[in-house]
Amino acid sequence: MHVLITGANRGIGKAMVDRYAAQGAQVTGTARVAGARLHRMDVTDPATVNALADTMADQALDLLVCNAGVYADKGQSLDQGYPADMWADGFATNVTGVFLTVQAFLPHLRRAQTGKIAIISSQMASHTRAPGGSYIYRASKAAALNLGRNLASDLAAEGISVGIYHPGWVRTDMGGSTAEISVDESATGLIARFAALGPATSGCFETWDGRVHPY
Numbered sequence: 001m002h003v004l005i006t007g008a009n010r011g012i013g014k015a016m017v018d019r020y021a022a023q024g025a026q027v028t029g030t031a032r033v034a035g036a037r038l039h040r041m042d043v044t045d046p047a048t049v050n051a052l053a054d055t056m057a058d059q060a061l062d063l064l065v066c067n068a069g070v071y072a073d074k075g076q077s078l079d080q081g082y083p084a085d086m087w088a089d090g091f092a093t094n095v096t097g098v099f100l101t102v103q104a105f106l107p108h109l110r111r112a113q114t115g116k117i118a119i120i121s122s123q124m125a126s127h128t129r130a131p132g133g134s135y136i137y138r139a140s141k142a143a144a145l146n147l148g149r150n151l152a153s154d155l156a157a158e159g160i161s162v163g164i165y166h167p168g169w170v171r172t173d174m175g176g177s178t179a180e181i182s183v184d185e186s187a188t189g190l191i192a193r194f195a196a197l198g199p200a201t202s203g204c205f206e207t208w209d210g211r212v213h214p215y
Helices: 011-022 048-056 084-112 134-156 184-198
Strands: 002-005 024-030 038-040 062-064 114-119 162-164 205-207
Touching: 002 011, 011 024, 011 184, 038 048, 048 084, 062 084, 084 114, 084 134, 114 134, 114 184, 134 162, 134 205, 162 184
Parallel strands: 002 024, 002 062, 024 038, 062 114, 114 162, 162 205
Antiparallel strands: none
């Protein structure tokens, strides 16, 4: 089994790399800066995305996990905050970067015949979670959810399944120290969700612990 995970240098991404490696899977972890067991790939830079795809040549990819994400607008002021470059950067990573990654690795997923794509979104993407604030993060994660749903429709005929997931409120640099669950709990739950993903559930929006989340 060959798994590629973006944003694998810390947090949930790193934990998933460790778990898949421990299970004996072939794991390709990526980050903006190359490191131990990590390939350099910046999802906002098409050249680096395509370069990694090219180095994988004719390899098959069983699972692509689009985990890389940013949340730069926490605590921004509605009156004075949310500058245009923050919007551009947020969408470049959380939305465009997901699409470009999927596009570049589609040939590898097709070689697996039953390839899977997992997109890490957030409960903050849901219309049921609208308490205000964090406009860039909420909007970009909602767009990633929409992207995943449409990819599921387009790829169904090829046997490629697409799932979208809320990883939980996790104790990471992004989630903060008061979050509800640990990185280990989130990674373990997500890996179980990916294993269960198939044609019958393609297009799903689920939580890390297997609950259906409203769109």
